[in-house]
Amino acid sequence: MRNHPILALLKKEFLLEWRQKYALNGILLYVVGTVFICYLSFSGRGNSVGIPTWNALYWIILLFSALHAISKSFIQERAGRTLYYYSLASPIHIILAKLIYNSLLMLLLSFFALLVYATVLGNPIGDLGLFLLTLVLGSLGFAGAFTLLSGIVSKAGNNATLMAILSFPVILPFLLMVMKLSKNAIDGLDRASSFDEILVLISLNAITFALSLLLFPFLWRS
Amino acid sequence: MAKNWWKVLTIALVLYTLWAGLMFQVPRLAILxxxxxxxxxxxxxxxxxVILLLISVVYSIRYLAKPSDDLDTRAIEFANTGVLFGILGIITGMAWATFTWGEPWSNDPKQNAAAIGLLVYFAYFILRNALEDPQQKARISAIYNIFAFSVLIPILFILPRLTDSLHPGNGGNPGFNAYDLDSKLRLVFYPAVIAWTLLGVWMSTLRIRTKNLQTFLNDSEK
Structure with a gap:
C-alpha cells in the first residue's frame, strides 16, 4: 500500500515523538511547573488573581511553552537524516507535515495547559465555547509562525536567543488579538462583538501558513 | 548629469519642505x-x-528568484534606511505627543504598533549577523525579510484600526481633511512626502555604492 507522502511524514513525526517520550513529557512538565510557579507567586490564593491577570498569565505561559515545544521541531533530527528526508520528499510536503504536526501538538498543549491552569488558579471563563475557539486559533497561530522561524533558526545554529527575538515581535500582534478575544470570552460578552477579532485572527493565520508554504522551499535548499 | 536630475529635485523639495513647513500659514486649532x-x-x-522597506522586500524576492550579491546588498541597505526612518518617525512622534497628548508615550495603539514593527526589523539585523556563510546569510535573511514585511503590514495598518487611537484621523479625532479646509497643508505635505522618500532612496544608493566599492577593494587585495 502506498501512503501519501504527507501522511508518511506525519507518521514519522508521531513515531519520533513516541520514541523520544522525554521531549513531550518534558514540555508537559514545563507547563505544570510554570503554572505552579505562577500559582505560588500569588501566594496560593487562586481566586485572588484578577481576570486581566489570569488572562495575560495564561497566554504568556502558553507563549513560552509553544516556543520550547516548536523550536525543537527542526533540531531533533540529525543532519544526515534531514538530508535523507529531503532527497525523498518535496519541501512542500515536509513543511505541511511539520505544520500539521505542530498544530496538533499546540492544540494538545493549550488544552492541557488550560486544564492545569483552571484547576489551580480558578476558572473565571464565562463563554467556554468562544474561549475554546480562541485556543484553537491561538494554537494554530503559534504553530504557523514558529514552525518557519524555527526552520530559519535551525540554519543559524539553533540559537535560543535568536528564536526568542525573531518570534516575539512577530507573534505580538497575534498575541494581543488572542488576549482580547479570550478576554471577551471570559467576560461572556455577546459573540457578535468578537467577530472582528476572529476575522483578523483567521486572516493572520492564513498569512502565516501561506508564507510558510511559500518560503520553506527556499529555506531547505541550503 | 541627466541621470542625476532626481537628486537636484530631492534637494529642492527638501529645502522647500523645510522652508514652507516652518514658515507657511497653518490653520489655528486648539491643542494642536x-x-x-x-x-x-x-x-x-x-x-x-514603508516605501523603503517595500523596495527592500522587492530586492529580497528577486534575490530568492535569482541570487546575486548585489541584490542582497540592496535589500539590506534599503531596510537599513527604512528602519532609520522608522526611528526618526518614533522620535518626532514622541516629541509631538509631548506637546499635544501631554506625554511622549501614551499607550497609543499606533505608537505600540510602530515599536513592534521596529523590533521585527531589529531582529532581522541580528539574524543577519548571526549567520556566517555569506550566501546562507543572504538567502535566510531574504526569507525573513519577506516574512517580516508581510507581518509588518497588518501590524501597522490593520491592528491599530481595531481600537481607538489618539492619532488625528482615528477614534473620532478629526483628520487631515477636517483641518485642511483651504488645501494649504496639502501644498506642503505631498512635496514633503516625496522629498523625504527620495532622500531615503538617495541615502540607500550611496550606502550601496560604498559597500560595493568595499567588496571590490577587498576582492582586488586578494
Missing part, C-alpha cells in the same frame, strides 16, 4: 496650534519607511 507643522516632518517618515 503650531505643532501641526510636525505633520510635514513626522508623517512622511512613515510613508518613507
Amino acid at each position: 496650534n503650531e505643532t501641526i507643522r510636525a505633520m510635514h516632518f513626522h508623517v512622511p517618515m512613515w510613508f518613507g519607511m
